[in-house]
Amino acid sequence: MKEIYLISDEFSTYPTDYGLFLLGDNSHYFIDRQYLPIANSLKSGLSASDLFGSDISIYESAVLFKKIEDLKASGIIVEHSGQRLEGVSQVRETFEGLCISESLQSSFIPVEFWREVVESSQLNGRLNVILTAKLDLSLIHLIEQSVKKPSIVIKITGKDIWVTRPFAHTERQNVEALISQISANTPFEGYLKSLGHDLYYASYKSNLDLLKENKARLVSLLNCIDLKEDIITTFCLVNTKEAKHNVNTFIRQGYDFNKESSHVELTDCFVNYKHDCGTRVQSPHSTLDTLMPLISPITGVITHLEKEELGAYSSIPVYKAAYNKPLYKNSFERPSNEAFIQGTMGKGETDIQSQVSAICETIERFSAIFKGYEIPIKSCQSKLDLYSYSYHDLAPYSEAQYRNFNTPEHSDSKRKQACRKYTDQETLWYKATSLIKKSPVYVPFTFCFSNTPFEDEKFGRWHSNGCAAGNTIEEATLQGLLELIERDAIAIWWYNKVARPAFSMDKLATTLLERCDQTLGKDFDYWLLDITNDVGVTVIAAIGREKASGKYSFGFGCHIVEEIAAQRALTELCQLIAAKEQNSCIFDRSKIDTGNYLMPHEDVLPVNKSIQFSENLKVMIEAIAKQLDTLNIEVLLLNYTRPDIPINTVKLFAPGLCHMWPQLGNPRLYQTPVKLGWLEQPLTEQTINQQGLYI
Known part of the structure; x- marks a missing residue:
């Protein structure tokens, strides 16, 4: 009997115009439309000989x-002998104290097995047990129905079993919050729903043997559930490992997001911590303790936090994290296996600093994602009843750039910055606060929030320039301002290629210089430039030149x-150089115009x-x-602090x-160098x- 390839029965399939989506338990995969014919064949069975037909070239094969x-190799497809075996549904008989959610309607349900597990555990008779394939809103009704007993939810599909803590019938808000965060961590499913797909869950008949092998462990798992701890416990049927995932219970009581976001009054806020490259109101250790519970691929805002392995470049700690982000039917970004998750990195002299940096960068981006409760107004700019700034005011592209963005043959049309010029069409607007006038100002809604479903x-579109997270509004505001100032100074220096003086490394701590020299000294020459301009806040460029190749790398910093x-x-220079072996960048260092502007001028x-x-x-x-x-x-401030996130x-x-x-x-960009006497005539x-500085 010939060997055939099949999509694993752990995945349900969804064809779209872009390609084939495969949805599994806590995993997903996207097969681009160029491979759609082969993907469709994999659903029913494809032999190796089918790949070498007469109508397919050797190269294509x-x-x-x-x-x-x-x-x-990824486990997306499996190899079988003969025909595909279809899953067989079991009779869906229910028992006292055992409920089955709607999400299991089309799945193989070993109800009798789970009845035996529950009856053998200490939970028997004490709790209402709900079996489900997915933690979704259908669970709320089942939990509210169980008035006499709290309900515990067990996700029984897939290789990972989930067990929640008990929920009383009055805990609708807590259940909704948990389901909302779990849903945010499954954006692949949200995208399919936006395309009009009704989701179903694959049959897991093949899991029955694994369940039976682990029956005693599952009973033990239920016996050890902490009835008060806000966690989800997971158990892997394959490697028998348990994991605990914190459930975020933080909430700002009575918080009116739309009022707080647009009416900001700064208050006195004093620096209590000045070590490790910052001016903060509390130590990085304290901030880290607050934010660590937000890390989980299931229940967290942050999917993971881990140290980058940098080999020889180990003197500077680099931590990376990530968050899930949604796509919609009309999103600018096309679906891919990378489109639903965004990575971040942290910088700092110490591990704690770098961890906090990575987490805060993740939160500032996650919190910017459109949630649905933000209330904009719809209007043409000319009809707004308050002062406003247009799309072009906030991102002033030239006429040539607009043409390139809208010419499909031009490479700039593929950039995420590509857009049309706004000419007073009816669009969505949102209020920010003017720090000088202390009054509201309208700005385009899609500049305030990311990943919106709006045309x-x-x-x-939103970008992260000027976004910041902090223990207080004031701490975050200062960091966001410093970022804007840093980018402004970088642009004026880079695009005008102006000569700037050195910044003396003698002013820096010996320990920092030793660490940097350990990272850079063998392979790089490096120096500091003072690129501060008329804003009057110090901005420094760290320049590194690789001895072997002559290629340049950059790091930047801004502070009072x-x-x-x-x-x-x-x-930042040390970290970017150290991480370059693990990461690619759209900025091509080999194309840098190596002029005198990169060198210090005495x-x-x-x-x-x-x-x-x-x-x-x-x-x-x-x-x-x-x-x-x-x-x-004019400086405008938008407070997009979320009610369920313990940082601003x-x-x-x-x-x-x-x-x-x-x-x-x-x-x-053109006038400042002349105004400051750096150039005699403005460039064009x-x-x-x-070379655009896309870093």
Whole structure:
């Protein structure tokens, strides 16, 4: 009997215009439409000989065979002798104290097995047990029905068994919150629903043997469930490992998101921690303790947090994390196996610093995701009843850039920044707060929140510039402002290729320099440039040149305290160099225009730093806002702190500041070097540095 390839029965399949989606238990896979014919054949059975038909070239056959082998290695497809075996449903008899959710309607349900497990455990008679294939909203009705006994939910499909803590019939809010976060961690399913698919769950008949082998362990698992601890316990039938996943119970009582986001009043907030490259209200250790419960691929905002293995570059700790993000039917980004998850990295001199940095970067991006309870208004800009900034004001592209974005043959049309020029169409708007005028200002809704389902994204989309997380609104606001200032200084230096002075490393701690030299000294020459401009807050560029190849790498830092700015730049350089072997980047270092602007110039004087350090974060924020106001740049603050996240998140807008991504319609990009005496004449869009700084 010939060997045939089949999609594993652990996956249900969903054909779309883009390709075939495979949905499994806690996993998913996408097969691009170029492989759709072979994917459709895999559903019923495909032999190796089918790949080498007369109508397929040898090259195409080899490519398809390689794809098959990759899918086989990933467990997506399996090899069988003969015909595919169909799952057989068991009689769905229920028992007292045992309920079956709607999600199990089409699945193989070993009800008798689970009755025996429950009756053998200490939970028997004490709790109502609900069996399910998915923790979804259908569970709420079953939990509310059980008035006399709390309900415990057991997900019985797949290789991982889940067990919740007991829920009383009055805990609707807690159940909804848990289901909402689990749903956020399954964006693949949400995307399929947006396409109109009704989801079903594959038959797991093959799991019955594994269940029987682990029956005693499952009984023990139920016996050990902590009835008060807010966790989900998982048990893997394959390796018999248990894991506990924290359920986030944090909530800001009485929190009105739409009011808090648009009406922000800063308060006095004092620096209590000044070590390790920062000005914070509490130590990184304390912040980490608060945020660690948010890490879980099932119940967490953050899927994981792990240290990057950097081999020889081990002196600088690098941590990476990730979060899940949704796509919609009309999303700009096309579906792929990478489109539903976003990675982040943390920087810092110590492990704790780097961990907190990675977690906070993840949260500032996750919290920016559109949730559905944000209330915008729909209007043409010309009919708004408050002052407003348009899409172009916030992302001032040139006419040439707009043309390239909308020319399918041009490479810029494929960039995530690609958009159409806004010409007063009816779109969605949201209020931010002017820090100087203390009044609301309208900005485009799709610049405030990411991953929205709205067609307005064709005029411009959210990006993370100016986003920050902090223990307080003031802490986050200062960090967001510093990021805007850093990107502005980078853009003016890079695109105008202006000569800047060195920043002396003698001002930095010996321990930091020793660590950096351990990371860089053998293979790189490196130095610091002071690229501060008329904003008056120190911005430092750390430049590294590889001795063997001559290629350059960069790190940047910004802070009111110049030593902290330099520390941040140097640490970032070390981390980016250390991580480059593990990560690819759309910025091609080999194409850098190697001019004098990359080198320090002794005959050039640094710009005076007009903003002074204060122990009060509010004082520093207001000083920066006033300085920017003298440059005719208004600072806007959006507070998008989420009610269920124990850390604050904000986005700062400063229309008129430059972005390091090329926004070539901004007059400041060309005028500032002349104003400061760095250039005699302004450059043009054709004479500036032509390499976009997409880093």
